[in-house]
Amino acid sequence: xxxxxxxxxxxxxxxxxxxxxxxxxxxxxxxxxxxxxxxxxxxxxxxxxxxxxxxxxxxxxxxxxxxxxxxxxxxxxxxxxxxxxxxxxxxxxxxxxxxxxxxxxxxxxxxxxxxxxxxxxxxxxxxxxxxxxxxxxxxxxxxxxxxxxxxxxxxxxxxxxxxxxxxxxxxxxxxxxxxxxxxxxxxxxxxxxxxxxxxxxxxxxxxxxxxxxxxxxxxxxxxxxxxxxxxxxxxxxxxxxxxxxxxxxxxxxxxxxxxxxxxxxxxxxxxxxxxxxxxxxxxxxxxxxxxxxxxxxxxxxxxxxxxxxxxxxxxxxxxxxxxxxxxxxxxxxxxxxxxxxxxxxxxxxxxxxxxxxxxxxxxxxxxxxxxxxxxxxxxxxxxxxxxxxxxxxxxxxxxxxxxxxxxxxxxxxxxxxxxxxxxxxxxxxxxxxxxxxxxxxxxxxxxxxxxxxxxxxxxxxxxxxxxxxxxxxxxxxxxxxxxxxxxxxxxxxxxxxxxxxxxxxxxxxxxxxxxxxxxxxxx
Amino acid sequence: xxxxxxxxxxxxxxxxxxxxxxxxxxxxxxxxxxxxxxxxxxxxxxxxxxxxxxxxxxxxxxxxxxxxxxxxxxxxxxxxxxxxxxxxxxxxxxxxxxxxxxxxxxxxxxxxxxxxxxxxxxxxxxxxxxxxxxxxxxxxxxxxxxxxxxxxxxxxxxxxxxxxxxxxxxxxxxxxxxxxxxxxxxxxxxxxxxxxxxxxxxxxxxxxxxxxxxxxxxxxxxxxxxxxxxxxxxxxxxxxxxxxxxxxxxxxxxxxxxxxxxxxxxxxxxxxxxxxxxxxxxxxxxxxxxxxxxxxxxxxxxxxxxxxxxxxxxxxxxxxxxxxxxxxxxxxxxxxxxxxxxxxxxxxxxxxxxxxxxxxxxxxxxxxxxxxxxxxx
Numbered sequence: 001x002x003x004x005x006x007x008x009x010x011x012x013x014x015x016x017x018x019x020x021x022x023x024x025x026x027x028x029x030x031x032x033x034x035x036x037x038x039x040x041x042x043x044x045x046x047x048x049x050x051x052x053x054x055x056x057x058x059x060x061x062x063x064x065x066x067x068x069x070x071x072x073x074x075x076x077x078x079x080x081x082x083x084x085x086x087x088x089x090x091x092x093x094x095x096x097x098x099x100x101x102x103x104x105x106x107x108x109x110x111x112x113x114x115x116x117x118x119x120x121x122x123x124x125x126x127x128x129x130x131x132x133x134x135x136x137x138x139x140x141x142x143x144x145x146x147x148x149x150x151x152x153x154x155x156x157x158x159x160x161x162x163x164x165x166x167x168x169x170x171x172x173x174x175x176x177x178x179x180x181x182x183x184x185x186x187x188x189x190x191x192x193x194x195x196x197x198x199x200x201x202x203x204x205x206x207x208x209x210x211x212x213x214x215x216x217x218x219x220x221x222x223x224x225x226x227x228x229x230x231x232x233x234x235x236x237x238x239x240x241x242x243x244x245x246x247x248x249x250x251x252x253x254x255x256x257x258x259x260x261x262x263x264x265x266x267x268x269x270x271x272x273x274x275x276x277x278x279x280x281x282x283x284x285x286x287x288x289x290x291x292x293x294x295x296x297x298x299x300x301x302x303x304x305x306x307x308x309x310x311x312x313x314x315x316x317x318x319x320x321x322x323x324x325x326x327x328x329x330x331x332x333x334x335x336x337x338x339x340x341x342x343x344x345x346x347x348x349x350x351x352x353x354x355x356x357x358x359x360x361x362x363x364x365x366x367x368x369x370x371x372x373x374x375x376x377x378x379x380x381x382x383x384x385x386x387x388x389x390x391x392x393x394x395x396x397x398x399x400x401x402x403x404x405x406x407x408x409x410x411x412x413x414x415x416x417x418x419x420x421x422x423x424x425x426x427x428x429x430x431x432x433x434x435x436x437x438x439x440x441x442x443x444x445x446x447x448x449x450x451x452x453x454x455x456x457x458x459x460x461x462x463x464x465x466x467x468x469x470x471x472x473x474x475x476x477x478x479x480x481x482x483x484x485x486x487x488x489x490x491x492x493x494x495x496x497x498x499x500x501x502x503x504x505x506x507x508x509x510x511x512x513x514x515x516x517x518x519x520x521x522x523x
Numbered sequence: 524x525x526x527x528x529x530x531x532x533x534x535x536x537x538x539x540x541x542x543x544x545x546x547x548x549x550x551x552x553x554x555x556x557x558x559x560x561x562x563x564x565x566x567x568x569x570x571x572x573x574x575x576x577x578x579x580x581x582x583x584x585x586x587x588x589x590x591x592x593x594x595x596x597x598x599x600x601x602x603x604x605x606x607x608x609x610x611x612x613x614x615x616x617x618x619x620x621x622x623x624x625x626x627x628x629x630x631x632x633x634x635x636x637x638x639x640x641x642x643x644x645x646x647x648x649x650x651x652x653x654x655x656x657x658x659x660x661x662x663x664x665x666x667x668x669x670x671x672x673x674x675x676x677x678x679x680x681x682x683x684x685x686x687x688x689x690x691x692x693x694x695x696x697x698x699x700x701x702x703x704x705x706x707x708x709x710x711x712x713x714x715x716x717x718x719x720x721x722x723x724x725x726x727x728x729x730x731x732x733x734x735x736x737x738x739x740x741x742x743x744x745x746x747x748x749x750x751x752x753x754x755x756x757x758x759x760x761x762x763x764x765x766x767x768x769x770x771x772x773x774x775x776x777x778x779x780x781x782x783x784x785x786x787x788x789x790x791x792x793x794x795x796x797x798x799x800x801x802x803x804x805x806x807x808x809x810x811x812x813x814x815x816x817x818x819x820x821x822x823x824x825x826x827x828x829x830x831x832x833x834x835x836x837x838x839x840x841x842x843x844x845x846x847x848x849x850x851x852x853x854x855x856x857x858x859x860x861x862x863x864x865x866x867x868x869x870x871x872x873x874x875x876x877x878x879x880x881x882x883x884x885x886x887x888x889x890x891x892x893x894x895x896x897x898x899x900x
Contacts, residue, residue, distance in 0.1 A: 257690050316876055321690045322605045323875040326831060329824055330871020337864035454701050454820065457694050492705050499702040503695050507685045 237479025262449020268435025306428020719814025834881025
């Protein structure tokens, strides 16, 4: 699809000037692969939009040959490849067969041509593609692009591509220059490129320079890897924190084992999906800001559902944790089926707003996606709000009072039943916020909550029941531990190792990292 | 002072089963061993009394579930420890059996190799170490009991020693089965990855997919269920069983009376796990497949609901519960697939809210009130 759009825009730009010659077209289209590649390289020296359009057609298998006539199929029209005049499709027209080698050449030629696109993102993508297969034949094009490039980020990248192209040069001085240039790049494919060149390099002097460059690149990469693991650990930790914060209130403070917590998150995620749909339909202009509206909606939807559950089921089960566990598991099954009936069993698509896509490039191999950064910020915001709500407000005072000593709180005139409902709704609402955040980084489906429920309980149990601070440390600690183990042992083994670690840890400290002291510890 | 104290007389142990109990037990035994095979194999297929192969498979499967429910009842109903990881023990027994059945396929697999197909697929040349004993049926029988037993013993020892109880214990058992599921999903573990084991051909060199073999497995399962019932009954009536119930009702007081609950809890926990392992081993040849999804936390929690629906702390209850819930499941998932989860969810909520003693408790309550009104009349 994208290719088609690109093709038509290129055609529009091209107008009717014929700058690709009959000989070039024939050379590229007919003959042995070797001679076609040679012709392609020659055509690239004087290439322009017309060449690009033709190559795109070739890559899309839209070019046919009949004798020495070469035509391009454009939708239901057939045009001559050179003059663009409309012709009838000759009866003996045959498809042009491109083997993989030819295809690779065409693709990288196309990428090289995209270096002159007016769109920054297209150019950046083209530079990225060229990085892996730069060679000397594209050097003139790259240098031409380098001369006209305005965007500094792309220009830097392009410089690296030029260096990569120089690396294969027959000229020793140029190779030396390339080695020096590449040393400053901190990218993973530079490393493979240098390694490959080291194998074939005949000259000892350049070999030494390449070795030095390799070491420099490797140390930059190692830093990037470590920081990357740390960042994804913090990112996972922030998600775990969001997921576990609601649970820290319903389970940690109130002692309710809510197995439907994951499904309350799912409701938050689906609320986000619905808000997105409404914005698409009624406010397409403000679509980028739908997430801001989705946050309170997700909170309210889950909080209302939580209040409903508390009033209808959970309040009858206070003090019977095992029964609560089973009943809330039943609730989770029903909520999942409800969502399946309403929205279908398939995952639904929730898009990132445009300001959340992309990321900041910190090091060559380390870029921080905006959506992850936003979620980290969001987790901090939610944590702050909860801490303030529990620690500073009257409602928080009542919640703490009721959890510490229900009869005395009741004697003081606190309506304990109402406080239970509020507290449970608050915990559920935070689950909704977590769901809203999760919808931006993962799939939204009926099973969304199931994947997180075990993790969430682990975080709360590890952090110590009744502790917000413990939850924070446990979430971040588990997130970072998980990601570092992942780099070392793979995702599944890391997960298993973390679970085993928690099981062992609970042996040592059954009350979590921050044990409650005194009488309430036994409760 | 001590002179004035009367010696404490313990209540004399009640008989294993009452007279009617034995009669009912005998009837059940005859039904399983004689009536069901006769109805399935001898009565012609067109007759109303014919028990279809589907019916045999279904009831055979449910009896395996009933064994799990019974095991769950011992640990939850009588000792007060809710395990959300019994699916793991079930699956471990099943996998031990499955390994043997995979070896029995021999050269008839798709790749005509001595090794199970999935190993050929993974380009393995030799059997991994944990498959060493898988070609011996006797060793397999031992593993079916030993593997779940050892896993449960080690896990239970550490958990009970540090006095993890209540919900904490439930949640870490859930984490345990979840971790095991992730482990078994991996191809490297050597258990067939997410496809698990299937395509069994023979057991003890006898073809597995024949009506008589199906009936044999059915009868075996029935006998196992009934003998486990007797075993559980005996355990619960013994002094050991009384201590278990005391632990359930007031663990601290039991400790202050000079008992160390660790040994009691650990023993019943291990026995319960072994029973589940046996159930899994009987289950696998009947359904013809075992894969890691048997270890999913949802399966384990379903075992708890069987026990809860039937009635905890009664032995007949969980067996009934397994039949009621699984029967409803096999009917509803075919007839109204979208309602099954609503039904199951409502069952979880309804039983915990309104039927704390399950169906058996309900029947007792109803008959008691009927007696009362009868007395008055």
